[in-house]
Amino acid sequence: MADVGDKNGVAETSMRPRGCGPVTGVVDWLMSFATVRGFFALYRKNALVAVRNHRATLLRLIAPLLFLLLALLIDKAIQANDAGQETFQDVMDPTAELIAPIPSCNEDMYIGPSNCSELMYSPNNYITQAIMGNVTSRNAVPITAAAYPSQDSVQDYLLAHPDEVIGAVHFVFEDPSNPSVLNGFIVQTNTTVKFFKGTYQDPNTFVQLPLQSAVQREITRYYMSETPSLAGMAEDLVWNVSIKTFAHPAIATTSVLGQVLGPFVFAACMFSFVSQIGFMVAEKEQGLRQALQSMGCTTAAYWLSWAAWEFTIAFFSANLIACFGLLLHFDLFLNNNYGLLFFLFFLFLLALSSLGMFVCTLISKQQVAVYVGFAIFLIGWIMQTVVIFGVPYSVDFYYDYNMALTCIFSLFPWDLLAKGFGDLGSATVTSTSPGISWSQRYSYCQDIPLSQDQPPFDPKEQYIDYECVMPLGTIYVVLTVLWLGYFVLAVYFDQIIPNAMGVKLPLWFPFMPSYWMPSLAKARGLHSIDDGMGPDDRPDEQDGDVAEEEVRMRELLQHRTGAASDAAEMSAAGANLKNRNAVEVFGLKRVFPYIPCSGSCGSFCFAFARTKDERAFWAIKNSWLGIPEGQLFCLLGPNGAGKSTTINVLTGVLPASDGEALVYGEPISAAGSMERIRSMMGVCPQFDVLWGELTGVEHLQIYGAVKGVDWRRVGGEADELLEKVKLTYAARQQTAAYSGGMRRRLSVAIALLGNPKVRGLGEPFPHLPAGKGCERGGQEVSPASVHLLGQRT
Incomplete structure (x- = not known):
């Protein structure tokens, strides 16, 4: 067919308008790099998709607020429970409290309204009877006291009847056989601290001190009555004893809120994590990543655009989390430096985002990504619970056991988050706690086990923990290393794990100079074409035009390599050069190796792939063809004949197993040539690869920028192409609402971006009803085939 393109299209494309200003010159220079223009185009794509998915994006940003509100409810409940306990209060000037009378045994929290008795005493003699008689009779609460001959008999009774007696008194005489001189007494009580339904019972103030005070009072009264000069004063004895605790700060050494907030913030951030890996895996599964690659998108541009977008989301999310905590008046947020909170x-x-990118390289199905995200959430929650109990960020585990355990835990960002929250919480146990300042991010955490070696400090002015390892400053450094390390691993594994087309790089590719400088890569060369490679199963009766084309291309190969045997052959081959070829294919072959397993784990099984196995599939067995300029060339064949594979090989999506192809003289086997080849080719793939959230014009602008269309002309060219494919009316409509035909026309428009010299249309009529094919060589051939158009320059 005659050329249907504009003969002056290439010249017009190359004549890009240039600005005169220095800023425009800098932009032009930056946009000359494929990685730079691809980065900005894909960053814009990520932003547009996030805006269109506003509900999911909003959930990513406000999820921390919901979890912080839940943490606030827990904190208020804990504060209400601890409000009456001095242990959790700063007591600077304690007040004296009068010791209460001995309580009834039914007031004991663990005894309740059961049968019980208050006191037991030994030995049983006239002195102890007189003293204990006054103890019971003069107590404000009615109580009883039972006498026993010895301390052992009291012990036997208590062992046989647990939770029936709240206290016992054992008097000690100088001469047990002649109880006239009392040396002292022993008070026996249950010292267990008792909690029940939020109520706290202190054994010291409940029974021990009242019993001790009452016995001392009655011993004094007894000996006053036995002394003639004091006998008249015994009945008037006034005995008021009070207790006053020492002044102390809040005794709690850890903050329950600091322990709770870490897991809660982690749970909130997991919404963002699952959303990220789900979208990235979906791009891989739906072929969008491959479409970008075929348009010239570099690996660096793809990964850097995602890293930059997640950097943006992390910046706003971190500020929002800190602001939410301040709005809810958490002491942890109010008293600690804002910078410490933000950077944590x-x-x-x-x-976490870099870890998500790394996980994406190991997954090929979006549904699997959701399951993996949930599994990571459970693992992270369990590991954070372990960190809350001091493992492994305590002095014992850090030094005395195995530092390797600390290193293993530190490989996961959520453990460092829990450690950081724990430190910030410990520094703000109460509202008057000083917290940690930015300048103290290292100095507050010290390991000085001996108290005599610990420098004194004012707890009102600063917070220092002398049994601490890994301060916040170190946590920041480790998190930064994890961020960069997981990102590098993601890029590396993305290259060495086979993609959807089975393409991968060798494990040592970072050490290959040609990877960093593609211009150093050498083409396979026309001399190295191997006719013997692959199966020799050509049909006995080959189509005449196919056989004729192969003969013509072999003669052309001999001419190019100088291998023609005589002048006649040289002359015949030279005649073929009069019409310039846009594409020349010489013995092209592509084999897909046999992989013993498949599914979501197929990438890992690729290590056992074998190309020489008889079950390996040869998609292209030995193609010889040339596409002259200005002609329409159609590859016809049934499904599996290798039509789409040929396009993928020519555009660099798939490497050729053997043979060579030239696109306007550029060999496809040289990595340095592929960028130039892609700029000259436009491909409409077999299936539409579109983002449902983007509009038609946005697709053309993004793909155009990736391909290298001038940044000042890409908008105008997008409008022109939409008009050509009759989609101007739907230019600003999201493609999720497009019909099948509209999506196909948009894909054709994308293939025409930049007015390419060679245009490949894969399955341009996929919606043609079945059974409308034709027969060729005894086989039904679908008209939904691959079309290559070579444009005349």
Whole structure:
């Protein structure tokens, strides 16, 4: 067919308008790099998709607020429970409290309204009877006291009847056989601290001190009555004893809120994590990543655009988390430096996003990504619970056991988040706690086990923990290393794990100079074409035009390599050069190796793939063809004949197993040539690869920027192409609402971006009803085939 393109199209494309200003010149220079223009185009794509998915994006940003509100409810409940306990209060000037009378045994929290008795005493003699008689009769609460001959008999009774007696008194005489001189007494009580339904019972103030005070009072009264000069004063004895605790700060050494907030913030951030890996895996599964690659998108542009977008989300999320905590008036947020909080959240989110990118390289199905995200959430929650109990960020585990355990835990960002929250919480146990300042991010955490070696400090002015390892400053450094480390691993594994087309790089590719400088890569060369490679199963009766084309291309190969045997052959081959070829294919072959397993784990099984196995599939067995300029060339064949595979090989999506192809003289086997080849080719793939959230014009602008269309002309060219394919009316409509035909026309428009010299249309009529094919060589051939158009320059 005659050329249907504009003969002056290439010249017009190359004549890009240039600005005169220095800023425009800098932009032009930056946009000359494929990685830079791809980065900005894909960053814009990520932003547009996030805006269109506003509900999911909003949930990513406000999820921490919901979890912080839940943490606030827990904190208020704990504060209400601890409000009456001095242990959790700063007591600077304690007040004296009068010791209460001995309580009834039914007031004991663990005894309740059961049959019980208050007191037992030994030995049983006239002195102890007189003293204990006054103890019971003069107590404000009615109580009883039973006498026993010895301390052993009291012990036997208590062992046989647990939770029936609240106290016992054992008097000690100088001469037990002649009880006239009392040396002292022993008070026996249950010292267990009792809790029940939020109520706290202190054994010291409940029974021990009242019993001790009452016995001392009655011993004094007894000996006053036995002394003639004091006998008249015994009945008027006034005995008021009070107790006053020492002044002390809040005794609690850890913050329950600091322990709870870590897992809660982690749970909130997991919404963002699952959303990220789900979308990235979906791009891989739906072929969008492959479509970008075929348009010239570099690996660096793809990964850097995702890293930059997650950097943006992490920046806003970290600030929002800190602001939410301040709005809810958490002491942990109010008393600690804002920068410490921001960088803890920010670096944690960055490290988590890089971990998500790394996980994406190991997954090929979006549904599997959701399951993996849930599994990571459970693992992270369990590991954070372990960290809350001091493992492994305590002095014992850090030094005395095995530091390797600390290193293993530190490989996961959520453990460092829990450690950081624990430190910030410990520094703000109460509302008057000083917290940690930015300058103290290292100095507050010290390991000085001996108290005599610990420098004194004012707890009102600063917080120092002398039994601490890994301060916040170190946590920031480790999180930064995890962020960069997981990102590098993601890029590396993305290259060495086979993609959907089975393509991968060798494990040592970072050490290959040609990877960093594609211009150093050498083409396979026309001399190395191997006719003997692959199966020799050509049909006995080959189509005449196919056989004729192979002969013509072999003669052309001999001419190019100088291998023609005589002048006649040289002359015949030279005649073929009069019409310039846009594409020349010489013995092209592509084999898909046999893989013993498949499914979501197929990438890992690729290590056992074998190309020489008889079950390996040869998609292209030995193709010889040339596409002259200005002609329409159609590859016809049934499904599986290798039509789409040929396109993928020519555009660099798949490497050729053997043979060579030239696109306007550029060999496809040289990595340095592929960028130039892609700029000259436009491909409409077999299936539409579109983002449902983007509009038609946005697709053309993004793909155009990736392909290298001038940044000032890409908008105008997008409008022109939409008009050509009759989609101007739907230019601003999201493609999720397009019909099948509209999506196909948009894919054709994408293939025409940049007015390419060679245009490949894979299955341009996929919606043609079945059974409308034709027969060729005894086989039904679908008209939904691959079309290559070579444009005349």
